[in-house]
Amino acid sequence: xxxxxxxxxxxxxxxxxxxxxxxxxxxxxxxxxxxxxxxxxxxxxxxxxxxxxxxxxxxxxxxxxxxxxxxxxxxxxxxxxxxxxxxxxxxxxxxxxxxxxxxxxxxxxxxxxxxxxxxxxxxxxxxxxxxxxxxxxxxxxxxxxxxxxxxxxxxxxxxxxxxxxxxxxxxxxxxxxxxxxxxxxxxxxxxxxxxxxxxxxxxxxxxxxxxxxxxxxxxxxxx
Amino acid sequence: xxxxxxxxxxxxxxxxxxxxxxxxxxxxxxxxxxxxxxxxxxxxxxxxxxxxxxxxxxxxxxxxxxxxxxxxxxxxxxxxxxxxxxxxxxxxxxxxxxxxxxxxxxxxxxxxxxxxxxxxxxxxxxxxxxxxxxxxxxxxxxxxxxxxxxxxxxxxxxxxxxxxxxxxxxxxxxxxxxxxxxxxxxxxxxxxxxxxxxxxxxxxxxxxxxxxxxxxxxxxxxxxxxxxxxxxxxxxxxxxxxxxxxxxxxxxxxxxxxx
Numbered sequence: 001x002x003x004x005x006x007x008x009x010x011x012x013x014x015x016x017x018x019x020x021x022x023x024x025x026x027x028x029x030x031x032x033x034x035x036x037x038x039x040x041x042x043x044x045x046x047x048x049x050x051x052x053x054x055x056x057x058x059x060x061x062x063x064x065x066x067x068x069x070x071x072x073x074x075x076x077x078x079x080x081x082x083x084x085x086x087x088x089x090x091x092x093x094x095x096x097x098x099x100x101x102x103x104x105x106x107x108x109x110x111x112x113x114x115x116x117x118x119x120x121x122x123x124x125x126x127x128x129x130x131x132x133x134x135x136x137x138x139x140x141x142x143x144x145x146x147x148x149x150x151x152x153x154x155x156x157x158x159x160x161x162x163x164x165x166x167x168x169x170x171x172x173x174x175x176x177x178x179x180x181x182x183x184x185x186x187x188x189x190x191x192x193x194x195x196x197x198x199x200x201x202x203x204x205x206x207x208x209x210x211x212x213x214x215x216x217x218x219x220x221x222x223x
Numbered sequence: 224x225x226x227x228x229x230x231x232x233x234x235x236x237x238x239x240x241x242x243x244x245x246x247x248x249x250x251x252x253x254x255x256x257x258x259x260x261x262x263x264x265x266x267x268x269x270x271x272x273x274x275x276x277x278x279x280x281x282x283x284x285x286x287x288x289x290x291x292x293x294x295x296x297x298x299x300x301x302x303x304x305x306x307x308x309x310x311x312x313x314x315x316x317x318x319x320x321x322x323x324x325x326x327x328x329x330x331x332x333x334x335x336x337x338x339x340x341x342x343x344x345x346x347x348x349x350x351x352x353x354x355x356x357x358x359x360x361x362x363x364x365x366x367x368x369x370x371x372x373x374x375x376x377x378x379x380x381x382x383x384x385x386x387x388x389x390x391x392x393x394x395x396x397x398x399x400x401x402x403x404x405x406x407x408x409x410x411x412x413x414x415x416x417x418x419x420x421x422x423x424x425x426x427x428x429x430x431x432x433x434x435x436x437x438x439x440x441x442x443x444x445x446x447x448x449x450x451x452x453x454x455x456x457x458x459x460x461x462x463x464x465x466x467x468x469x470x471x472x473x474x475x476x477x478x479x480x481x482x
Contacts, residue, residue, distance in 0.1 A: 020343075020344075024290075024293050024317065024318065024319040025293060025297075025319055025321065028293045028294050028319060029297055031294075032294065032295075032297070057343070057344045057346060057347065058343060058344025058345070058346065058347075059344060062344075123225075124225075124421060124422070124423060124446065125421065125422075126345075126346055126392060126422070126423075128346065128392070128393060128423050128446070129225070129226045129227075129228055129268075129423075129446070129447075130226050130228065130268055130476040131224060131226055132224075132476075152476045152477075154268075154298070154299060156299075156346045156392075157346075171224075172224045173224060173225075192299075194297060195297060195298055195299045195321065196297070196298075197263060197297055197298050198297075200297060201297055
């Protein structure tokens with residue numbers, strides 16, 4: 001097994017590749033920021049990474065099934081239990097909940113309480129557009145740090161998680177829609193930071209910095 | 224809140240942008256990646272690459288363009304033109320395209336739409352419809368395939384409805400009557416399709432002024448407005464387009480730092 005934090009290089013961020021759509025965007029955006037981001041299919045490689053990104057596009061049921069089939073579910077649970085900086089994007093965020101109305105009977109990972117619900121009736125689905133975030137009053141967010149009060153980000157989704165204590169930002173689309181969550185080092189976005197231009201890259205840079213900080217702290221006790 | 228997307232469209236032939244794009248300060252105005260990055264920086268909400276390459280061999284070039292674009296452009300982009308089967312779509316998506324746009328192949332094999340939506344998700348499957356008003360038939364439009372050269376024997380509204388039912392996540396609707404005329408979108412067509420399908424509709428064909436973009440959103444009820452020449456020729460910047468739209472009551476993502 002290779003060691004994730006090689007001396008001199010940036011820590012490895014595993015972008016979990018479980019056989020669904022476009023994962024290249026997240027990988028390329030992180031690499032653009034100087035991170036050592038790699039598409040990872042092997043659970044053993046995933047588990048030693050200093051940071052983990054769970055992307056996801058398409059249907060909840062199919063993604064949940066593909067993730068289980070890949071054997072990477074254990075790596076996700078392990079990373080979350082250990083406090084590895086973690087970022088779920090779009091359906092990758094939804095998978096962290098207990099389930100989704102999109103796929104009744106299919107279990108999510110249950111790392112976050114609540115289920116994923118359909119967007120309000122009367123609006124076009126998917127929400128496929130840029131929208132502006134509304135910060136949750138009183139909440140600080142390391143993910144959103146330095147991106148302004150109401151940054152514009154790109155959404156493509158028909159479902160979104162239920163509101164909860166972990167929510168750091170919402171957007172308005174036929175009602176208040178959960179857009180970003182943060183609980184310690186578990187971060188998630190219903191929008192696509194890798195497709196949200198400069199402001200999205202700034203958010204991913206916050207994630208890369210968090211990964212570096214945690215990897216640095218765990219690598220330096222001997223110093 | 225609904226926010227209208229503004230989408231520049233680039234025609235690409237064998238890996239090079241054609242139809243003369245004019246941009247000050249570009250090293251090479253024919254490089255699609257350089258242009259895409261420029262439009263991203265200027266505030267485009269999304270981009271469409273239309274591959275007009277005739278040769279099958281040269282199509283591989285488009286995958287390379289997509290891969291290079293994905294390294295430098297961090298807004299969504301769609302690739303269309305000649306996507307004929309699941310493998311071609313997969314190659315483009317794996318290279319980093321966010322959506323693939325199907326036209327002739329979807330008409331020939333409607334099930335291809337369903338297969339792609341099943342494998343990659345509806346959000347990355349666009350069905351492009353080239354429509355022409357049926358002479359003497361009022362508000363009826365016929366669908367054309369093969370780059371507008373062959374009648375497909377279908378009604379545009381019925382095909383849009385079927386495509387959405389099969390799993391298309393978006394309809395890219397081009398009026399052949401208006402394309403290249405700079406006289407504005409076919410607003411009646413746009414409005415009719417937008418009222419027929421529940422998925423987003425991108426208006427295309429005919430933009431010659433910023434007012435046309437406003438019309439596409441307000442009278443056409445489009446979710447996104449696509450244009451080529453007004454941006455390529457340097458007649459208007461994305462910032463001007465969005466400022467004009469906002470001034471005329473169309474919600475858009477403002478250009479510039481977080482607004």
